[in-house]
Amino acid sequence: MSTQPYPAFFSCYNQLDTPFLFVDKQKFINNLTRLRHSVESFGTELRPHFKTVKSLHALPYLLPDKTAPITVSTVKEAELLASEGYSNIIYAVGICENKLPRLRDLIGRGIAVRVLLDSKEQARFLTRFCLLNQCTISALIEIDCDGHRGGLTPDSPDLIEIAQLLHQGTVELEGVLAHAGESYHCYDPVSLRRAADNEVRTTLDAAQRIRSAGISCNMVSIGSTPTAHSYHNLNGITEVRAGAYCFFDLVMAGTGSCKIDDIAASIVTTVIGHNTERGWLLIDAGWMALSADRGTAHQPKDCGFGLVTLSNGELVEHLQVTSVNQEHGIITAMNGCSINFDAFPIGCRLHILPNHACATASMHQHYHVFDTQAQSYDIWTRIQGW
Template sequence: MSISTCLTKIDTPFLFVDKTKFDRNVLALREKLAMHDVVLRPHLKTVKSIAGAKHLLVDFDSPATVSTVKEAEVFAGAGYTNLIYAVGIAPQKLPRIQTLLNNGINISILLDSVAQAKAVVAFCQAQHINIPTLLEIDCDGHRGGIQPDDAQLIEIANTLHQGGAELRGVLTHAGESYDCSSEQALIAAAEGERLAAVIAATRLIESGLPCPVVSVGSTPTAHFAKNLAGVTEVRAGVYTFFDLVMAGIGVCQPEDIALSVVTSVIGHNEKKEWLFIDAGWMSLSQDRGTRTQRKDCDYGLVCDSNGDIIPGLQVIGTNQEHGIIATVDGSKLPTIAVGTQLRILPNHACATAAMHAGYYVGHSDQIELDYWQRIQGW
């Protein structure tokens, strides 16, 4: 039985993971970073699944990254013990972090301000606990973080170290790499990310402060880093699935994308040459991450039931439960019967996956599909 036959047994729309592509993507980055002799700390915010994590992490003590405390709690409950919560800490979340630490979970938090550091120190002193803490470094002006040469870096570090929290190191994320449009720009983004983290770490060490962890990472920079000297670990998340944004900046090819939304044709508008599907923004998401790229993929590229891209077709519009497919290259809309299953490649894998409770997973010689339930909530 073929995968496409297996998929026809499931009511659309739903998420499908091509396990062959998934495994290939996972192995490729693992092998690349092994050549640099650095640790890979996968970001589980993309997969968000216990069943999926076992294919990324070698064992329960393997390093991993999470983006919500709920993820940390669920992965910890499944036995995973080595986590970074890579979002700036809000003080009201600290009791949940304490519970994880008390249960033997090696979890670090992240912050980038004196106010956050003082809140963490106050909590540590009140609860008689040391919370491992990383300082977020701004390597490209993308979002938050401390500039590596900012005087506040040492002030924040001293607040933590002298106040009783565990200063564990620095962490940075080259978010602007998602806007790169050439290999040279991606290589430069990776080096800028590395350099910012290493400069910050060096300043801490020269000030007599501990900095055992120097953490960098994004999927683009992880794939294009040429030099990781001074780095202890690399984080990446969407590399497992890839998506059209990653393809648009040259990190992968559309054929490498392992995640798709399986949908059914539900009608036609022959006058407008539109094809209607039962996947709207509730299943595809409203993410339009490719609209500023050289190729705007609208709401996703269209594949046949075997996962082969149909040239010229895109989802040009979405309503809540309707998607509209049309040609974007001037060609005539092909005849596709009502009830036909298609697959839609997503702009942003994380956003599309967030619209679903789980994934159906399979490869070409698999008789029955697996199901990976996703973690939801914060």
């Protein structure tokens, strides 16, 4: 079993200190292209979620058209995207009052920023803020399509009351937004399709209720990476949002949204020790490099803290990271198998596939981006903070 790195032109690969966050650029681009073609084939717009990649260097690939729509999870992301000329942004986290001055400033610069809410209290303080500051902020009402997190069900009495509060005040109600978060617990094509259909149907029902009350509802925004790959009819849906699809991860592989070989991001680590009595490989990647995310724990295949590949991407069957400390990881063999320690000498490099790309990427300041097709190597800086 060879543990040799990528071709010789990547001499920097062995010069980089481990652990580091590795991106296979061609897989990254293929993942982006796959979903964009799928969504646009329905005549619907893709609004990528920036929260996973969080790098201005990635924007030419994620969204080359600066007038096209994008989603963010922090106000800082919105501010930095605006500084790059992106002007069509949804801040897809429930709005709180202390964020409004920064959003007002963005809107004053000509940036179309939409906020998200699901309560009368939010509607009231947003309306009050716009009145006092003589500004208009556009809002979307969050719809609960599967009980995953926040939002209102389509039949909630509050839905129309909130819509009326916004419509009659100084806020522009643009539409509704849903996120099928429970799709992360689907593990086969049938349940994924059911979750996708439910997301579409529920959000359209909410939009129709608002329209029936005589209030416009122009935007109908839905999305999660699993459902985004499972739609078969998007009539009435104006846009689809997704984020993790750019890298994919083991959770997404567990839902059937991708294959293991589609995962574009991994952590490069060095074997730093052998514990032959316990059957352990010790590596220099702990939870500070991998994150402590255990998103696959309740899936049919529990991947521990990550699966192991060689540097050429070949999966090492039966090995996974089963324990992490701050700067140490332990790899063990599963399913009654054992480790051939001679195949993994101290000092060799392995790659660990992440459970959750967003969580693992958040542990790093940079991506180290390798492109075997163009024979290039780049460093992309990640955005951190709120």
